[in-house]
C-alpha cells in the first residue's frame with residue numbers, strides 16, 4: 001500500500017479536488033523542457049581555509065513521545081484456510097454486496113478436534129450456512145461468524161462451509177463510485193471481511209477464485225488468471241483463479257467500464273493496464289515503465305516475477321495511492337493519469353514501482369502480523385528507490401535516499417518508535433504512515449546494501465526471498481538470511497536500527513597537522529539515550545579532497561566515540577563525514593565556509609553538494625556563503641541542488657531587514673535566471689521564491705514582469721500556477737486581471753487555481769477575496 005504520493009503544488013491541489021478535471025482547453029506542448037546545457041565544473045583555486053565555527057548550540061534532536069496504543073499480539077490461528085471460492089455481485093440500487101462463498105478449511109496439525117470455527121464477516125446478514133446439503137448452526141455478532149460443525153474437525157481433516165450472505169450497510173470493504181459506475185474493494189489491513197466472509201489476518205495463506213457478476217459492457221478484475229467469462233441474461237460472469245497461495249487481505253474485485261491496454265509481456269507474463277475509455281493516452285503514460293521494472297526486480301532479487309500475470313487498474317476516489325492486490329494492483333487514478341506537462345512533478349513511476357515491488361515483498365513474502373509490516377512497506381519503498389536509481393541514474397537514486405532519511409528524522413521528532421511495533425489504538429493502519437515503516441525501513445535496507453556491497457546484499461535478499469516464498473515472515477527471518485549469506489552476526493545491527501528506536505547524532509571535528517601531514521577525524525554521539533535508543537556502532541566513510549587527490553578512509557564508531565586518521569600530502573580542501581549519506585544520522589561537523597564552497601563546487605556526490613547548500617544556507621550573514629549559493633543556482637548539474645539553492649537564497653531575500661542592498665539585487669537576478677532553468681521543478685521553486693522577496697523600485701518591476709511572462713507562457717502549468725501566485729502576492733489588486741484570465745482555464749489537479757486562491761486569500765483585499773471565492777473548492781464531504 002502507499003499513501004498519497006504527489007509532491008508540492010500537485011499535492012495541495014489534490015486536497016482541493018480529488019479527481020482530474022479533464023484535459024486543458026489551451027494547447028499543451030508535448031515536450032516542454034529545453035535540452036540541458038550547463039557550464040562544466042571549474043575548480044576555484046582562490047579559496048583559502050578560513051574560520052571554523054563552533055558546534056551548534058542546543059540539542060540537534062529532541063525525540064518525540066512514543067505513539068499511543070496498546071499491544072496487539074499476532075492472532076492465534078485455530079484452523080487452516082486452504083481454498084475459497086466466491087460468487088459475488090454488486091447490487092447498485094441498494095449499494096449492497098451479495099454473494100455465496102465456500103471455504104475449504106483444515107484442522108491444524110496436532111490440534112485437538114474443534115466443534116466450531118470462527119470466520120470473519122463484517123456488517124452482514126446470512127441466508128444460509130451449510131456443509132454440503134447440511135444446514136449448520138451459527139452465531140453472529142456483527143464481526144465474527146461462529147459456525148457449529150456437524151462433526152468436530154480433527155487435525156489435518158478438511159471440511160467445506162458455504163455461506164450465502166448479503167452486505168448492504170457496510171462501513172468498509174467495498175466502495176461504490178457512481179460518477180463512473182465503478183465498484184472497488186480495499187482489504188488492507190483487515191477490511192476484506194466486510195465484503196466476503198473469510199479468515200482476515202495475514203498469517204494464513206490460501207488459494208482462491210472469484211466469480212464476479214457485472215452488467216454487460218462492464219468488466220471485472222480480480223486476482224490470478226481469467227479462467228473464463230460467460231453471459232447470463234443481462235449480466236456477465238467473470239471467473240478469476242489465483243492458484244498460488246496468498247494472504248486474504250490481497251483479495252480484490254473491481255467492476256466497471258474499463259479499457260484494457262495490453263503491454264508487451266515480460267517473458268510469458270502478460271502485463272495489462274486497466275484505464276478509463278477516455279484516458280487511453282494517460283493510461284499508457286502513467287504505467288509506461290512497468291515492463292522495465294518487472295525485469296529489473298526479477299534480475300535484482302534473482303526471483304523471476306512470481307505470479308502468472310500483472311494487471312494494474314486505476315480507481316476513482318481511492319483513500320490511498322495504491323494497493324498491491326496480488327497480480328491485480330489498484331492505483332489511485334489521480335496519481336497515475338496525468339498530462340505530459342505535469343512531469344517531472346507528477347511521478348507515477350514511483351507509485352508503479354512501489355506496488356510492483358510488493359508483488360515480491362508483501363504478496364510472495366507477507367508479514368506475519370502488522371507489527372512487522374516494514375517487511376512489506378519498507379521493502380516496497382526500497383524497491384521503488386532501486387527502480388529510480390536504475391531508471392534515472394545514481395544522482396536521482398541518492399536524492400531519493402536523502403528524502404527518505406529526512407522523512408525518518410522528521411518522524412522521530414514527532415513521535416519516536418522502533419520499526420517493529422505492534423501497538424495501536426483502534427486500527428492496525430495506525431502503525432503504517434508515521435515514517436518508521438516506509439522511509440525508515442527503506443533506509444535500513446540501503447545501509448545494509450552499502451555495508452555488504454551490491455553483490456553480497458542481493459545474494460542475501462535472494463536467500464531471504466527464496467526461503468520464504470509463498471510464506472509469512474517476521475524480522476528474524478530477514479536477519480537469518482543475512483547471517484547465513486555473510487557468515488556474520490547481525491544481532492547488534494537489528495537491535496540498534498530495527499528493534500531499537502532513533503539514530504545517531506554526531507559531533508565531528510577534524511584536525512590537520514601540517515608538519516606531520518596528517519588528518520585526524522574525531523566523532524562522538526550526542527543523541528539523548530534511554531531504553532529505546534542507545535549508542536549506534538557504525539563504520540563511517542570519510543572522504544578528504546586535496547589539491548593532490550582524494551583520500552577515503554573509515555572511522556569506526558564504538559560505544560559513542562570514534563577516531564581515525566590518514567596521511568594527507570596537502571591540506572584538505574573539503575571533508576565529508578559519511579560520504580554518500582548511507583547512514584541515518586544527524587551530523588554537526590563545523591567546517592569553514594571556504595571548505596563548504598569547495599565541496600559545493602567539487603564534490604562528485606550530489607548529496608555532498610546538497611549538504612554544502614544546507615550548511616551554507618545557515619550562514620545568512622556570510623557574503624561568501626550567499627555568493628556560493630547564488631552560483632550554484634545556475635552551475636550545478638543536478639536539479640535538486642539548484643532547487644535547494646534557489647530556496648535558500650529565496651529565504652535570504654525574504655528577510656525585510658536586509659533592505660535594498662546590492663546582494664538583494666543579485667538574489668533577485670539569480671532567481672529570475674532560475675525561472676529559465678531547464679527543469680520545471682527548479683522553475684517552480686524560483687517562481688515561488690520570487691513572491692517572497694522584499695523589493696522595491698526597478699528591481700521589483702523587473703521581477704513582476706518576469707512573473708507575468710512565466711504565468712502566461714511557461715511550458716509547465718505547475719510553474720505557471722506558482723508564478724501567478726507570486727505575482728498576486730507582489731502586485732496585489734493589480735494582478736487580478738491576469739489572475740481572472742488564467743484561473744478561468746480548467747486544468748488537471750487545478751494546478752493554477754489552487755495556488756492562486758491561496759495567494760488571493762493571503763493578499764486579503766475585498767477584490768482578491770471575491771475572486772478567491774469564485775474558485776474556492778467545495779467543502780470536503
Ligand SMILES: [Zn+2]
Pocket residue numbers: 001002354355358376377380
Ligand atoms: Zn506499499
